[in-house]
Amino acid sequence: MAAIRHSLQKEVCDLAEEQLLGVLHVTKPGKKKKTSFLCAVITKEKPVNALIHQVKKTDKESFKKKNSWHLRDLLVVDGKDENKDTAELDLTFERVYKWTASSAPDKNSFVQILWRLSCHYLPKQKPQFVNVPRQLLLKQDSLRNCSDTANNTGLDGSTSPDAPSLDGSLAGDYSAVSVREQRDLQLLMTQCSSAVSNAEAFAQQLAQDLSLLDGANIHSMMASEAQVEALLSMIDAALEEAGKIEGKLDSYDSILLHVKDTIHKMADKTKCIEQSNENNTKLLEELQQVIYELELPIAQEQLLRSAELSNSELLPSIVEAAAALQAVLSAPLPPHLHYMQAVKDQKKKFEKLRARFCQLVSRHLNNLFIHLGNDPGLVPPASNVAAVGGMSNTLPYGSSGAGRVCLPRHSCVHTELEPYTPLMHWVRAMDTRAYQHLSRTYTHAISKLYDREVRSFFDEARTRVVAGKKLRGVSGTSNPDLSQSGGNASKLTSQFKQQAANTLNTGRAMATSTGRLLGVDKEHWGNELDMSERHKFDEMFECVLSELEPVCLAEQEFCITFFNLNSATPLLATEQGSDPSTPLSGGGPSDNSSVGGSSSSGSSGPPAVADSSALTAGAGQNKVNTVNKEVRTMMAALFTSLEQQLTGFINTFDRADSYCCLYIYVRLSGHVLSAQDTGSFLSTTFGSALVQSKRNFDRFLQAQLNSIVECRVSKKKCAILPFVTNFEEFARTCECVFKRSERRADLERWHIRLLTGMLDTIPRVAHDHARSPQEVIKMENYHVLHQVMSQLKLVGTEQLRKDARARYQDALSAYVTSYFGRPLEKLNIFFEGVAAKVASGVKESEVGYQLAFSKQELRKVIRDYPGREVKRGLEQLYKKVDKHLCEEGNLLQVVWRAMQEEFIRQYKAIEELTHRCYPDAQISLDFTINDILAYFSDIAQSH
DSSP, rough: HHHHHHIIIIIITTTTTTEEEEEEEETOOOOOOOEEEEEEESSSSOOOOOOEEEEHHHSSSSSEEEEEEEGGGOOOOSSSSSSSSSOOEEEEEESSEEEEEEHHHHHHHHHHHHHHHHHHOSSSSOHHHHHHHOOOOHHHHHHHHHHHHHHHSSSOOOTTTTTOOOOOOOTTTTOOOOHHHHHHHHHHTTTOOOTTOOHHHHHHHHHHHHHHHHHHHHHHHHHHHHHHHHHHHHHHHHHHHHHHHHHHHHHHHHHHHHHHHHHHHHHHHHHHHHHHHHHHHHHHHHHHHHHTTTOOOHHHHHHHHTOOOOOOOTTHHHHHHHHHHHHHOOOOOGGGGGGSSSHHHHHHHHHHHHHHHHHHHHHHHHHHHHHHHHHHOOOOHHHHHHHTOOOOOSSSSTHHHHHHHOOOOHHHHHHHHHHHHHHHHHHHHHHHHHHHHHHHHHHHHHHHHHHHHHHHHHHHHHHHHHOOOOOHHHHOSSSSGSSSSSOHHHHHHHHHHHHHHHHTTHHHHHHHHHHHHSSSOGGGGGOOOOOHHHHHHHHHHHHHHHHHHHHHHHHHHHHHTTTTTTOOOOOOSSHHHSSTOTTTTTTTTGTTHHHHHHHHHHOOOHHHHHHHHSSGGGGGOOOOOOOOOOHHHOOOOOOOTTHHHHHHHHHHHHOOTTHHHHHHHHHHHHHHEEEOOOSSHHHHHHHHHHHHHHHHHHHHHHHHHHHTTTTTSSSSSSSSSHHHHHHHHHHHHHHHTTTTTTTHHHHHHHHHHHHHHHHHHHHHHHHOOOOOOOHHHOOOOOOOHHHHHHHOOOOOOOHHHHHHHHHEEEEEEEHHHHHOSSHHHHHHHHHHHHHHHHHHHHOOOGGGGGGGGHHHHHHHHTTTHHHHHHHHHHHHHHHHHHHHTTTTTOHHHHHHHHHHHHHHHHHHHHHHHHHHSSSTTTOOOOHHHHHHEEEEEEEHHHH
């Protein structure tokens, strides 16, 4: 075992600079005897680390580490049995390793080494040693204590055979003497000359010296007995004095206990005084805050009690005093302070002041609203009209804008009311009933003014367009839609929607009687506006929309600012402090108490339109809707007749001219899509009108499509169909209207539907017409329609144009085949028989030997077709074709040329069969291809 230990130290530990402390020869249980060694080592470098290696012996008789573990990773050392010796040993690291030692004593020795290493290097984190005899561990502890004692007191440096040294080396290893011991030993040896030569004499000398020293020590101890007694007496005296001092200290402690209680009481009193002072300070601050919050200067109080609101110089001071009163009434006081009598009195006082001042403000503004509403002198000055004419909205068709109608501005009203804006905000916050009453009074008074101006504005616009001309579909009154002035906008809108629905159901009959329909001849069209009048209407309609926008937006902005309509905060004041029986405006004839009854009907805004979102989706505007429902309600109450007048204006010209719906749709779309605030009253009004105009637009084009689909031709000779001749003018008019409009895509979709309807209707009309050949009707109409589409170059119609071209070619070929026939009928029949014989198997050279197809029979048939007879037949055919075709189609020469080509094709086929089947017969027709060309040319020139 010593040899193995030496080899392990040399081959394994020296290479890693480690010192081998213990070795255990082990094998795996239950397997073949594959031996290995468990080595307990420590490192030579500091700090010292303890490790356990598993070393295996290789085939080359050398040692190699298989596993290594730190001692601190060792968790459990299991000896398997505490009462008897066994060679089994389990070590638990990250898992349990089971081994069988070569013998039980070797296992116990290795366990002892692990215990020593754990005690020395892991005093607080030792692994658990279970099933290990306790005498081994106790014996090891006693040996370690003895070794420590010998190391500290021994002079010769020897240790117990099994005890470990301080540096952790095994028992029995050499331990050198310390430097101090070596120095003392050398000094002692220099004092005796025989220390080296005669060890026994040196030992005796040391023994004699020791005896002398012992005697001297005993003598010295006996000589100091008196001193010891004196020392003891002094100690007794010191103890007595210490007792006295302790008694005094006890008395001092009792006194200090009383002083401690007194100090604690004084500290408690001081704390109570400080708490009281702090409470008083907080109370004083609270009272000062309450006084500050509920204090209103006497001057401002008197100013509010006798406020002269008509005095413009005092108005800023009055506004400042009202703001101070509002701050006092809305002061953020704690809830418990409201129970104080002083606070109640002060609040009651200010509530009375609020009610009195609110009454003064309501009376003044109420009278002012009524006065401004009854003032007839609101006519825009020249500068205002000039400013209107210089707006950025350009008029179409080169109009200079001279003499355009103008809607009066109300900037003077807004300017006069603007100084009272803070007071109106104050009323909104302080008294809800007064605010609502003032809002109703303003809307009722100003709405009458707007109603007069809007009616006059639309009447003037209508008059300038028609210039005294009686419009189609309009009765004796200038505007039948406005014959009744009563009613509100929402009711009227529902009526128009119902009217639109009824019109859509009966659109066919209405359109046939009133509009310029594509499927109707021009001589059957009704009287409508000419292009100049349409352009004039377009200019006037743009002027109307442009004039309405600044007036409505200015009024809306003023209402939002003056009445604080977009305020996100709720009303601060309640109606608890006001007496319901007390009139807000103080009574009198100027109260206008009947205003509330009329405002209820006008307060409802325009109805929501389901189609408006789809119409405005193309604008790409995702802006925030900054106008709430309250603003729209007030605007609807102010402009009660705006939607009514606008819809009536639109319907008047829509009935007068079916093409006006195109201009209306384009203009309204432009204004709706360019609106900055899609939720405003004007935007919703325009949006509602736009929905109606879109329906009119679709109804108009649907009527055009219905007229195409239901087209009937009663003439003896059917020429170009009405919708084919009318479409070019219709398309150019629509293109002129939708030239730069964002709604052009709607028109393009309808173009495709109309052209598709035309292509599908032409065959039906050709089939139903009994007096004209179907091929002629289809050929001429497809040809003209293809030319129209080629000239217009409409977007998305390229495939339809190609389809029309293909249908024209098919109709031309069918007509030529059907009506040209076979001028050489007998020859064609003869050679059809020849071709049948050849197809049945008869050789071409033997056909002439057939009785029915002999050369004589062929010469007999040829004699029936001299040149002059052929020309006479062609002349009759030309007259027939000329009778079928019309002049508008210009297809006579085209058809005649196609028949010429067909005749030449038949002639060549006959000549080819003659040369093939009768090669040497010297048989030929009476005329040549040049003769045929001359026949056709002479006939065409003669006619």
